[in-house]
Amino acid sequence: MAADDYDAAVALAEFQAARAGVRGLIESGITSVPPLFLVPSTISPSPPPLESEIIFTIPSVDLALPHSSSLPLIRAAARSCGFFHVTNHGVDTATVDGAVSAVRAFHELPLTVRSAFYTPASVGSVTYSTIPIQPGKNSAGPLLPWRDTLQVRFGPPAPDLAHLPPACRDALLKYQLLMTALGKKMAGLLSEALGVGAGRLERAMQVEGLLMACHYYPPCPEPARVVGGLEHTDPSLFTVLAQDGVGGLQVRLRDGRWADVPPEPGALLVNIGDVLKVVSNDEYESVEHRVVIKSCEDARVSIALFFNPAKRQESDLFGPLPELLTAGKQQRYRAFTLTEFMSSRREHGHGTKSIDQFRIAHE
Ligand SMILES: O=C(O)CCC(=O)C(=O)O
Numbered sequence: 495m496a497a498d499d500y501d502a503a504v505a506l507a508e509f510q511a512a513r514a515g516v517r518g519l520i521e522s523g524i525t526s527v528p529p530l531f532l533v534p535s536t537i538s539p540s541p542p543p544l545e546s547e548i549i550f551t552i553p554s555v556d557l558a559l560p561h562s563s564s565l566p567l568i569r570a571a572a573r574s575c576g577f578f579h580v581t582n583h584g585v586d587t588a589t590v591d592g593a594v595s596a597v598r599a600f601h602e603l604p605l606t607v608r609s610a611f612y613t614p615a616s617v618g619s620v621t622y623s624t625i626p627i628q629p630g631k632n633s634a635g636p637l638l639p640w641r642d643t644l645q646v647r648f649g650p651p652a653p654d655l656a657h658l659p660p661a662c663r664d665a666l667l668k669y670q671l672l673m674t675a676l677g678k679k680m681a682g683l684l685s686e687a688l689g690v691g692a693g694r695l696e697r698a699m700q701v702e703g704l705l706m707a708c709h710y711y712p713p714c715p716e717p718a719r720v721v722g723g724l725e726h727t728d729p730s731l732f733t734v735l736a737q738d739g740v741g742g743l744q745v746r747l748r749d750g751r752w753a754d755v756p757p758e759p760g761a762l763l764v765n766i767g768d769v770l771k772v773v774s775n776d777e778y779e780s781v782e783h784r785v786v787i788k789s790c791e792d793a794r795v796s797i798a799l800f801f802n803p804a805k806r807q808e809s810d811l812f813g814p815l816p817e818l819l820t821a822g823k824q825q826r827y828r829a830f831t832l833t834e835f836m837s838s839r840r841e842h843g844h845g846t847k848s849i850d851q852f853r854i855a856h857e
């Protein structure tokens with residue numbers, strides 16, 4: 495086919511109609527990356543992913559420590575790189591490893607079994623597909639990440655989990671249950687570390703981990719030409735991530751360079767999302783991150799659980815907590831509804847520009 499004949503919209507429709515995901519491309523034996531996955535330089539002008547060699551240590555917080563020791567660590571991490579590992583987090587290894595293995599097992603089911611679940615739109619509360627990247631309204635044509643995602647919405651309202659694949663159903667339900675307890679604990683610690691008392695975030699917005707993204711990053715024949723996950727900040731209050739040992743997650747440092755976040759066995763990774771950055775009046779940072787494909791051989795699995803406000807009526811407003819606006823600390827954002835926030839993300843892309851729209855200009 496001549497290059498002029500290439501129609502990205504048609505290619506996207508054909509890719510989705512095949513219901514095989516990126517994993518299906520690898521199974522079909524491709525040796526080069528199809529154009530739909532090639533990252534235009536306008537989207538990712540930073541150096542190619544594989545050149546990242548920066549050694550950067552993500553802070554680690556032992557949750558078994560007394561609060562007098564853990565709170566300053568959490569506070570420092572949330573204010574600087576926005577990411578930290580937690581150990582002794584109370585979710586047993588068997589449950590975390592069981593969930594990660596079950597996600598891998600699902601994504602590696604034979605094509606005929608797995609494609610029955612493939613659907614770009616949600617069926618009930620479950621979606622399994624390669625979700626196109628939405629870098630903002632003025633971007634060039636469609637772009638796909640080098641990953642397949644099983645996304646589960648546990649509510650609200652009460653979830654319809656009929657389409658949750660049996661290969662990972664029990665493991666994910668158990669994981670979500672135990673992670674909810676950790677999420678409540680984290681919300682308390684992040685609240686206390688903000689200096690507003692342990693129960694403040696929970697009272698204000700009811701923190702729930704109801705959206706789970708189970709990612710599968712197949713190996714890639716040309717890893718430097720694709721993106722596993724485009725650079726973004728999370729829209730959540732905070733996110734808790736479990737990952738296998740393959741690696742590929744990177745965070746953006748203050749000087750703009752990317753640093754690897756190597757997996758730490760037994761630890762879970764917590765990161766601050768945009769809503770908590772706003773609620774904390776910029777005391778906490780939601781930091782850009784992305785996923786690069788590290789391997790031509792190993793598939794990577796991760797599970798991101800997004801902890802969000804369960805209070806999300808049109809009357810529920812999110813803005814800096816008033817008690818943080820003490821002498822000398824001006825209000826950085828106007829309050830907004832989650833609907834306004836999500837439409838800003840659609841318009842301005844999945845980075846901090848979406849919350850900049852709500853920033854209050856001070857002299
Ligand atoms: O797979 C990962 O390590 C990160 C995924 C992620 O950033 C997300 O789902 O928001």
Ligand SMILES: [Fe+2]
Nearest residue numbers: 726727728783
């Ligand atoms: Fe993320």
